[in-house]
Amino acid sequence: MINVNGKIVSTSEILIENNRGFLYGDAVFETIKVLDNKVLFLEDHYFRLMSSMRILRMEIPMDFTMEFFQEEVLKLVRALNTPVSAVRVRFNVFRDANGKYLPSDRKIGFMASAEVLNVSAYTLNSSDYEIELYKDFYITAHLLSTLKTNNRLVNVTGSVFAEENGYQNCLLLNDAKNIVEALNGNIFIVKDKVVKTPPVSDGCIKGVMRKQIIELLQKHTEYTFEEGVISPFELQKADEMFITNVIVGVQPITKYRKKEYVNTLASDLINKLNAKIRLM
Template sequence: MINVNGKIVSSSELSIENNRGFLYGDSVFETIKVLDNKVLFLEDHYFRLMSSMRILRMEIPMDFTMEFFQEEILKLTNSIESTSNALRVRFSVYRDAEGKYLPISRKIGFIATIEVLNSSVYVLNSTDYEIELYKDFYITSHLLSTLKTNNRLINVTGSIFAEENGYQNCLLLNDAKNIVEALNGNIFIVKDKVVKTPPLSDGCVKGVMRKQIIELLQKNTDYVFEEGVVSPFELQKADELFITNVILGVQSITKYRKKEYTNTLAVDLVNKLNAKIRLM
């Protein structure tokens, strides 16, 4: 089932030849986990979506409140029968207007799709997970790069590169050749009890799970957390690397070239993350 502008339908019947999200990538989206009929990290998703829409100069309706956002998500999740209590929702907002590069209006439409997840709580994947740098294209260090828009060609081509070469993921670089993020999430690097992640100013997506993990790290007195530029040379000196996103939670990296990594902090973070969502 699909939620199209508040209506639950089996097919959107949207005209993609006139849809600005399809034609120009004039769209932003949130990937959301719903557990036991609760929208996890609701406020963070809502305020990031509002911020993204304002940055793109979309017209936000007065009734597009957090309560409305939550209601439309749950309207969709309650429309399907599933034995799983965990669901993935992609909530996309597009500028609903005619025009070429210049839209004739700023009004919006939205479409939300749903997918059943196999696991409810976050589980640390213990299988081999090897990465490589993706150097064919680079992320530009500016505000638009931090948004979740439909312009994800670097993620698509990077994913194809990873599959063709037997890697589970790749790390993306910015125009200064510094590490920005993984193909599907933010990156954290651990060395001698110091945990570092690239700053938003380097062009990484402003991840909702990134925010949760940073909050957990700032409460952990065993580690020092910092946001800072991450050079590719730091990867082979690191003790641990992991990727974060809302659906997977924390994904440990086991190997980069000849370097293999531990997952001590990742295990601890997954446990604390699950404890946090149980209280939501």
């Protein structure tokens, strides 16, 4: 089932030849986890979506409130009619207008799709998870790179590269050759009890789970957190590395080239994250 502009349908019937999201990537999206009919991190998703739409100069309807956003997500989840408690929702907002590069209108449309998740709570994946750098293309460190838009060709080609070479993920670089993020989430590295992640100004996605993990780290009594530029040379010196996104929570990295890593902090953060969402 799909939610198209508030209507639950089995097929969208949106003509891709006229859709600006397809033609020009004139669209943004949120990947959301719904657990027990609760939209996790609702405010963070909503305000990031609003910010992205404003940056792209989309016209936001007056009734597109946080309550409206939540209800449209839950309406779709209820339509699945599944006993499974965890659902992944992709909420797409596109500029619903004609025109070429210049849109004829600033109004928006939306389409949301959903799929059932096999695991409800966040769990530690301790299986082998090897990464490599992806250097065919780079991320430019500017504001558009921090948005979740439909322009994700670096992530697509990087994912193909990872599969072709037997890696579970790759890290992306910006045009200054610094580490920005993973293909599907933000990156954190740990060295001597100091946890570091790239600043948004380096071009990384302003991740919702990134925000949750930073909040947990800032309260942690055993670790110090900092945002800072990460050089590729720091990766093999790190004690631990992990990737974050709202679907998996925290994904430990086990190997980069000849270096292997522990998952001590990742395991601790998953426990703290689950405790946090139980209180939501």
